Amino acid sequence: MDPSQSQAAVEAAKSVASALGLRAEDALLLHNSNRIAVRFLPCDVLARVGPARTHGADFGFELEVSRRLAASGAPCGEPDPRVAPRTYERDGFAITFWTYYEPVSPETSPPDFAQALHRLHAGLRKMTLPTPHFTDRVAEAQSLVGDPVLTPELRAADRELLANALRTLRTAVVQRGSKEQLLHGEPHPGNLLNTRDGPLFIDLQTACRGPVEFDVAHAPDAVVAHYPNLDTELVDQCRLLKLAMVAAWRWDRNDEFPDGRRMGEDLLRQLRAASDRLRL
Numbered sequence: 001m002d003p004s005q006s007q008a009a010v011e012a013a014k015s016v017a018s019a020l021g022l023r024a025e026d027a028l029l030l031h032n033s034n035r036i037a038v039r040f041l042p043c044d045v046l047a048r049v050g051p052a053r054t055h056g057a058d059f060g061f062e063l064e065v066s067r068r069l070a071a072s073g074a075p076c077g078e079p080d081p082r083v084a085p086r087t088y089e090r091d092g093f094a095i096t097f098w099t100y101y102e103p104v105s106p107e108t109s110p111p112d113f114a115q116a117l118h119r120l121h122a123g124l125r126k127m128t129l130p131t132p133h134f135t136d137r138v139a140e141a142q143s144l145v146g147d148p149v150l151t152p153e154l155r156a157a158d159r160e161l162l163a164n165a166l167r168t169l170r171t172a173v174v175q176r177g178s179k180e181q182l183l184h185g186e187p188h189p190g191n192l193l194n195t196r197d198g199p200l201f202i203d204l205q206t207a208c209r210g211p212v213e214f215d216v217a218h219a220p221d222a223v224v225a226h227y228p229n230l231d232t233e234l235v236d237q238c239r240l241l242k243l244a245m246v247a248a249w250r251w252d253r254n255d256e257f258p259d260g261r262r263m264g265e266d267l268l269r270q271l272r273a274a275s276d277r278l279r280l
Contacts, residue, residue: 001032001256009036012090013047017097020083034256044100045080052094055205059087059096062205065129069204074123075116077101077193077202098202101195108194113219114226116199117187121212124182131182134210138170138241141248151251153261158268162248165271169241176234178211188218214238240274243267 001009010027017024017040024040031037035050048059063085070078079085080097088095108116144150145162154162184191185206193200216227217238224235249255250264257263 001034001036006032006036008091009049009093010038012093013038013049013095014040016088016090016095017043017045017047020088020097022082022097033258034254039100043082045082046098046100047095048098049093049095052089052092055094058205059094061207062203063087063096065127065204065207068127068129069120069123072123072126074120075198075200076120076123076204077200101193101197101200103194104196105194107189108192108199110220110222111226112199113189113192114223116192116201117184117215117219117223118227120184120187120201121181121215124184124207127182129182132208134183134185134208134214135170135174137185137206137208138166138245141245142166144248144252150253151248152253154251161268161271161275162244165240165244165275166248169237169244172237173211173214173234173241176211176231176237178213178231178234180209180211183208183210183212183215184218185215186218187215189220211238214242217242240271243271247271 006029010029014024014027022040022043022045024043024045026041028039028041029036030039030046035048035055038047038049039045040047050059063079066076067079067085069076078099080099083097142163145154145159145166148154151159184201184204185208186203187201191201191203193202211234213231213234216224216230217235224230224232247264247267250257250260250267
């Protein structure tokens with residue numbers, strides 16, 4: 001969000017927090033992209049805020065998944081227990097309130113990361129909840145790449161590279177025929193907090209169905225050796241598919257990820273380096 005929009009989002013969340021009886025005198029902006037995360041003090045609550053038109057349904061879905069997982073003892077961040085676990089709306093923004101966890105160190109070791117992800121998957125396997133398939137997310141990336149109006153700055157050769165990569169890798173992963181289950185969707189290090197309660201996953205609005213290798217592909221390479229019973233070739237395919245998907249999102253004309261264009265160029269370079277091996 002640009003500064004004026006992020007400030008409006010903070011004010012909307014602050015207003016809702018105060019109306020719910022949470023003292024929100026100070027606001028610390030922790031993350032800003034197409035939605036923000038803001039910590040309010042002295043009540044010490046984390047608010048996630050985004051435009052209601054694009055995030056309202058996603059926030060409600062994320063709350064439901066997180067609530068069920070936390071109840072089962074899976075390692076994930078919980079909604080704040082002091083307010084009803086629902087999406088609040090104010091001034092065009094959707095707002096949810098979460099427990100704030102003080103990080104104890106910046107990184108989680110590969111064994112602990114793998115163990116936490118394995119436990120998360122065990123909790124997700126027990127859930128019956130209508131969710132998108134991972135191929136639905138691939139299709140969204142394909143739609144962006146296929147429409148120059150949505151990705152006007154994407155060069156023709158790069159558009160062809162991304163389109164071929166998304167199609168080829170999607171087919172390869174599906175044809176692998178691996179067992180599927182509910183997944184986090186994007187369990188990268190930025191969505192794993194190292195807390196006094198151990199590693200906890202956050203941001204479950206991307207939950208989808210697919211093979212566990214699709215999730216593991218978002219984790220650091222060193223995690224693979226510590227996650228049991230993986231198809232490592234499938235992990236490699238999913239890692240490249242993830243790379244192509246993220247590259248497509250960074251070229252979206254509405255993308256607000258910090259320094260997104262530079263990241264998009266870097267991802268394209270990585271994909272080009274793999275193109276000969278993949279025959280894209």
